[in-house]
Amino acid sequence: MASSLLARREAREGFLFALPYLLGMLIFVLLPLVAVLWMSLTGWSLLDAPTFKGFASYAKLARDLEFRGSLGVTAVFTVGIVALNLTVALLLASLLNVKLPGIAAFRSMVFSPVVMPIVAWSLIWKFLLQPQGPLNTGLQQLGFQDANLLLNPKTALGTLIVIEVLKAVGLNTVIFLSALQGVPPEQRQAARLDGASSWQVYRHVTLPMISPTLFLVFLVTVIGALKVFTPIWVLTGGGPAGATTTLIVAMFKQGFTFFEFGYASAIATVLFLAVLLLTLLQWRLRKALVFYEE
């Protein structure tokens, strides 16, 4: 029975060790999460008291053109970021994987925007992309007469995607780079001896070997893209004409500009469901991938 005494002591001490963090997480993350779900069923605004309204906010969402627009913007933004980020990261990682004197310096250069404060990075681009700024003027001189990348609804979202990818792609590049370096050179040499071309080696040996990493990075990048807020808010504020209003920007506007807490919570819930779905998918797929990872 001495062991049960020890077990009880361990239980008490373990609980005490975890308690400060668990308490904080409960108060600052999990309770607010439950509160968001509940608030989305109320018509809570800054001036009104919360009253239960059922799914009224969701019915309003379905009719709200700005919200419907933001669904599309979020989809384009997310797909654009993921496609561009992963493609560029893979190309960069393959390029930076060569053995050359000074290659480490190039790796650091690609990585440096990752540590730049996002607001500073966004402000640099905000200046460069001003209506009369150097980039638009340059484009105008090249023959794009009314080039105005951030103020044109057709180009604003694409421009934001490029700026965000330049900021963040260094991280995925480094992850791919370490995955590439984990591929045993013997495998590639063996394929070469069998007469495979460089491209065939890459396609049939290297890519399959790093596919588990590719997959995880893919899902992490999707979830990350869904919550991008700062560069959008600093560079366009969701404009022009809602062209860059993603779900998270729409939620912020409803919540902290118009103080429509209930309505904003409904938008947050939609976004939460999207993230939840992707996370569950990730867990499922990760389990399926354990076979590869061993």
Place this chain on the structure above:
Amino acid sequence: MGLERTQKPRSSQPWTLLLYVLLVLVCLPFVLPILWMFLSSLKSAQGIFGSPFSLNVDAGLKNFAQIFANYPFARQYLNSLLTLAISVPVTLLLAATAGYAFARMRFPGRDLAFVMTLAAMMVPAELVAIPQFIAFRNLGLANTLVPIMLLQIFSATGALSVFLMRQHFITLPRELEEAGRIDGLGTLGVFRYIMLPLSRPVLATVAIFAVLNSWNDYFNPLIYLNDEAKMTLPLALQRFTDPLGGTYWNLTLAASVLVALPVLLAFLMAQRTFIESLAASGTKG
């Protein structure tokens, strides 16, 4: 040189040169904006607009002097440092204790608590901002640094820290703890004198995350802080405006330099740790 095994005969001079040219071209979009920020911070307003890419730094350090003379920038710098000085060590402490408990101690509800930590890693801070805001406002804590610090500690980064600490403690051999017990140490002693000293690399990783998270936080300050004197740096960067609301770009870019410089310097000094720890976390998810 030519006969070494690692050197492939194909990588002859022209190829290597071409590769270097390609590498330089590819790196330009990443480093030019940063270099341009440094260059512009030394220019007058006219200089930035008139010839944005010229090397004529006509303002010298005037912009920097003006930032400190005409704006509460020193105060805002202190606010950011204070936030960092409190949120980072607390994050480290809570992540280490919780990570240790999750890794090594059996207590009721442990697995559920750990799953919830994983979930907290996935919940974007923005989603829970509204109830947090209402609660903090009702407590009279809006427009203070308290919610900023607390929300950094209990952010997705905080949850990731717990996760990383747990993964690390699981790998340490149990014999170390038993040896400590035999020497008469209690749980706290084992943790403090045996486990923590063995955790320096992980603690460094967690600290890097926590520092970046705190230094770059824009969303929560945007929600909570209204007084300029109470603002932290990322929010303060947007405050260099003329009476009509136009941006003083020379001042904005000089201030951006002062905000970016500490992290860029830290990165340059500890590149290896930085890149490796961030890469490792990425592959773990």
